[in-house]
Amino acid sequence: MRTRPLKVALLGCGVVGSEVARIMTAHAEDLAARIGAPVELAGVAVRRPGKVREGIDPALITTDPTALVKRGDIDVVVEVIGGIEPARGLITEAFAHGASVVSANKALLAKDGAALHAAAARYGRDLYYEAAVAGAIPLIRPLRESLAGDKVNRVLGIVNGTTNFILDKMDTTGAGYQEALDEATALGYAEADPTADVEGFDAAAKAAILAGIAFHTRVRLDDVYREGMTEVTSADFASARAMGCTIKLLAICERAADGGSVTARVHPAMLPLSHPLASVREAYNAVFVESEAAGRLMFYGPGAGGSPTASAVLGDLVAVCRNKLGEATGPGESAYTNLPVSAMGEVVTRYHISLDVADKPGVLAQVATVFAEHGVSIDTVRQQSRPDFQDTASDGGEASLVVVTHRAPDAALSGTVEALRGLDTVRGVASIMRVEGE
Numbered sequence: 133m134r135t136r137p138l139k140v141a142l143l144g145c146g147v148v149g150s151e152v153a154r155i156m157t158a159h160a161e162d163l164a165a166r167i168g169a170p171v172e173l174a175g176v177a178v179r180r181p182g183k184v185r186e187g188i189d190p191a192l193i194t195t196d197p198t199a200l201v202k203r204g205d206i207d208v209v210v211e212v213i214g215g216i217e218p219a220r221g222l223i224t225e226a227f228a229h230g231a232s233v234v235s236a237n238k239a240l241l242a243k244d245g246a247a248l249h250a251a252a253a254r255y256g257r258d259l260y261y262e263a264a265v266a267g268a269i270p271l272i273r274p275l276r277e278s279l280a281g282d283k284v285n286r287v288l289g290i291v292n293g294t295t296n297f298i299l300d301k302m303d304t305t306g307a308g309y310q311e312a313l314d315e316a317t318a319l320g321y322a323e324a325d326p327t328a329d330v331e332g333f334d335a336a337a338k339a340a341i342l343a344g345i346a347f348h349t350r351v352r353l354d355d356v357y358r359e360g361m362t363e364v365t366s367a368d369f370a371s372a373r374a375m376g377c378t379i380k381l382l383a384i385c386e387r388a389a390d391g392g393s394v395t396a397r398v399h400p401a402m403l404p405l406s407h408p409l410a411s412v413r414e415a416y417n418a419v420f421v422e423s424e425a426a427g428r429l430m431f432y433g434p435g436a437g438g439s440p441t442a443s444a445v446l447g448d449l450v451a452v453c454r455n456k457l458g459e460a461t462g463p464g465e466s467a468y469t470n471l472p473v474s475a476m477g478e479v480v481t482r483y484h485i486s487l488d489v490a491d492k493p494g495v496l497a498q499v500a501t502v503f504a505e506h507g508v509s510i511d512t513v514r515q516q517s518r519p520d521f522q523d524t525a526s527d528g529g530e531a532s533l534v535v536v537t538h539r540a541p542d543a544a545l546s547g548t549v550e551a552l553r554g555l556d557t558v559r560g561v562a563s564i565m566r567v568e569g570e
């Protein structure tokens with residue numbers, strides 16, 4: 133074993149960084165044995181130097197991450213600050229000053245992954261980011277390396293722990309949205325600004341990364357259709373239960389049947405209780421991969437939290453350190469196909485639409501005609517009178533009409549809903565939710 137240690141600069145010492153530092157110290161001997169050289173924490177960059185940080189030598193703390201990465205003797209930079217800047221500039225400086233980089237920063241990788249990969253290649257360094265998608269779950273490496281000889285056609289996943297935690301609590305305990313979010317934040321799952329979680333930005337970033345790796349193409353954050361989960365109500369859960377479903381915020385990346393394009397989307401969806409992803413509880417993540425030769429694979433585990441995420445960071449650290457010692461780099465970017473990313477309108481799936489309608493003769497026929505005119509085939513219709521509503525315009529009361537469709541293009545469904553809103557007898561569109569799984 134080499135005795136001279138590899139030097140690691142830790143940028144950020146929050147939920148994830150503090151766990152990385154703790155495990156580096158606690159498992160120093162094991163890490164050294166696996167790498168073939170000891171690893172030494174050479175500096176820890178933070179924003180608030182006065183904060184007590186258990187187990188970290190105060191002499192290592194700095195508020196100048198740029199000076200740390202420019203020192204010239206750093207072998208690996210671990211970036212767990214998050215956000216776009218200064219993280220992006222620091223990673224680029226790290227490459228320029230001789231270091232490889234391990235990052236957990238999905239927001240940055242989804243936005244600027246291509247430029248960062250190009251910079252890493254230019255300087256002959258590694259850029260690893262297993263922790264950026266689905267926390268502790270080994271996913272990037274299996275997709276990039278283990279499935280490199282296969283053709284992945286679909287990736288369907290629960291990739292945000294915070295929203296899965298909230299939806300699970302709402303479903304199983306009847307908890308309110310805010311109560312469940314507060315609990316997820318206290319447990320360290322949520323981002324500093326939980327908007328990124330609940331509005332689906334975090335999952336969209338992960339979907340962009342996953343789609344890019346799975347289909348060997350370039351998918352940017354802006355290519356991902358995104359809907360958050362803040363509008364999901366207890367009434368939606370009741371509708372889902374009536375259909376034998378639950379509701380999950382899903383990231384779905386698909387290759388078109390003709391192989392000529394891909395789509396990536398994030399939105400809440402009803403999922404049959406029999407689907408393996410339906411039983412993913414609390415902040416757990418799971419990703420279902422469908423490939424030509426391997427068939428269906430499922431990856432499951434903790435997707436957020438300091439210690440699980442640190443596990444993925446340290447796995448990358450070991451790999452990058454081994455590459456350093458071997459004076460090699462690992463597999464770089466696999467984006468070589470440059471497939472176009474289709475718009476959401478071209479996505480084909482099923483829909484659950486809940487309408488408030490006047491409860492009088494002919495309404496069902498009117499509604500069915502609108503679906504037919506837009507080429508959307510109805511699978512089931514359920515009507516329920518609503519004694520709580522009084523019809524102001526006519527003799528009848530109001531009814532709730534739940535339509536579940538067969539598979540149809542998203543654009544056709546949007547057209548249908550727009551036309552339904554124009555009917556006098558349709559008082560409102562209470563909810564529209566996609567239905568995934570068979």
Ligand SMILES: NC(=O)C1=CN([C@@H]2O[C@H](COP(=O)(O)OP(=O)(O)OC[C@H]3O[C@@H](n4cnc5c(N)ncnc54)[C@H](OP(=O)(O)O)[C@@H]3O)[C@@H](O)[C@H]2O)C=CC1
Binds near residue numbers: 143145197324438441
């Ligand atoms: N938390 C999780 O479960 C997961 C997080 N991630 C990703 O990991 C990364 C880190 O997340 P997390 O640990 O939760 O974030 P935190 O907010 O807990 O930690 C951020 C750290 O960065 C430091 N920091 C912020 N700005 C600067 C700056 N300008 N210069 C120096 N240091 C700075 C903060 O310093 P100070 O301590 O002084 O405030 C803090 O130590 C993010 O990219 C996140 O998306 C990925 C998977 C899961």
Ligand SMILES: N[C@@H](CC=O)C(=O)O
Binds near residue numbers: 264267321323329436
């Ligand atoms: N906020 C994220 C953390 C991991 O990426 C989540 O809740 O999944």
